Amino acid sequence: MSLLEVKGLRRDFGELRAVDNVSFELEAGTILGFIGPNGAGKSTTMRILATLDTPTAGEVMLEGYSLVDRPDQVRPLIGYMPDRYGTYEDVTVLEFLDFFARAYGLRGSARQRRLASVMDFTGLGPLSHKPTNSLSKGMKQRVALGRTLLHDPKLLILDEPADGLDPRARIELRELLRALADQGKAVLISSHILTELAEICDTCAIIEQGRLLATGRVADLLAQAAGTVVAELSVRLFPGAEGEAVWARTERLLLEQPRVKEVTREGDALRVRLEHEGAKAAWMDEAAAQLLAVLVGAGVPVCAFGHRERNLEDAFMHVTKGRVG
Template sequence: MSLLEVKGLRRDYGALRAVDDVSFTLEAGGILGFIGPNGAGKSTTLRILATLDVPTAGTVLLDGTSLVDAPDRARPLLGYMPDRYGTYDDVTVREFLDFFARAYGLKGAQRKQRVDSVMEFTGLGPLSHKLTTELSKGMRQRVALGRTLLHDPRLLLLDEPADGLDPRARIELRELLRALADQGKAVIISSHILTELAEICDSCVIIEQGRLLAQGKVEDLLRQSAGPSRVMELTVRLAAQGDEGEALWSRTERTLLEQPRVKDVAREGGALRVRLELEAEAGPAQAEVAAAALLAALVSQGLPVCAFSPRERNLEDAFMTVTKGRVA
């Protein structure tokens, strides 16, 4: 049996249906990405899972315990970090965590051991006596995560945990979450930073306008969103700088579009994304031959190609494919 089972979840606010028949499961040790645009129903779903809201319909079981019928029994198994967390003025990191350890019912030596353990795990030890209001955003995020871990929950619910963090803080947070999953904890991360989710999540749920559009392992979602196998995507980069740079980009784009198998060319950051149409029965060998011919065409025109490779699909591609054209 899965650690978390969500079936037919629905939440209405008057005439507004914020969550509409959402179902998914999560195993212990798994990290699930909860993906959707603003207003999709992500935070509402997490609030229901955190027992802070009651669904209009549906069931949620955590280790066999109903979050709807027996929330008091389920709460010790939950750790919830909302998208907007706060700290108290004039308290140190240790005092803040100790306060919440007491709120969780921890006492004596057990409370001290848990606070010490959480501070060591999150790397907050050197900041033990620093006021929480003096911490950077990344360190405050660690304090918020530490508070969530004090009672050793089995399921972590994290709403936009990487929002506003610098690259180093995001990497460090990702490492902490993977370590927690390795300990057997299940983690749900709601986020709009899809590149972050792709690097840490085992599976994803894509939700829009309250409806679940797709779910599954990350690699399966990427494969499903790739479209027909006869379409190959390539990335082309140029050694083009200075005043001549833009002219070279334009000439390269024009040259690509003149090639018989090129279906589309689009500027993507510092590169060109090329969609190459193959024969219906084309296999890997035929795709390589077509790509080599395209590269040869560029080189023959004297274009300074410095990188030419298949383009790897990512969660942003899957998200755009699944949600494209969806209306209420």
């Protein structure tokens, strides 16, 4: 049995249906990426899962307990980190975490051990006596994550945790989340930045306008996007060649080839988009080889040629293509 089971979840705000018949499961030790644009229903769903909102209809079970009927039973199992977090004025990192540890009912040596463990895991030890309101955004995110972990929950619900972080802080956050999953925790993380989720999630759920459009492993979602194959060409000109003339001739030549739908210039490379319904990897390789042969045969000075790997953005665009309200 999955740790978290969501069945037919619905949330109405008057005539607005923010969440519409959403169902999915999440197992322990797994990171599930909740994907969707702003306003898709991600935060509303996560607030319901955190017992901060009540669904209009549907059922949510956490370790066999109903979140609606037994909220007090499941809250100790949940760690929720909202998309907007705050810290208190004139409070150090240690004081902030200690306050919440006491609020969670931790006492005596057990509280001290848990504080030390969380601060060590999140790397906050050297900042223990620093005021929380003086921290960088990345460090504040670590404090917020530390607060979420104090009571050792089984399910982590993280709403846009990487929003606004610099590249190093994003990498460090991904490493922390992967370590938490390796400890056996289930992690539900939302984002509209698909590259972030693709690098960390085991499974994904794509939601748009309150409806869940697709769920599954990242590889499975990519397989659904196989109808669109994308390849990139990198072209460099020999010294003294008529650069713009060669670029224009190459673009025209590519657009004359079967299945080439679009050619765009990106820096020193041409991005070539090929479309073929139900395309498989073997077809993509064959089409790429044919294009390369055409370019070389026409005397185009090709220095580099390769595929652009399909990613989660391709899968999202494929799944949501043509969806309207």
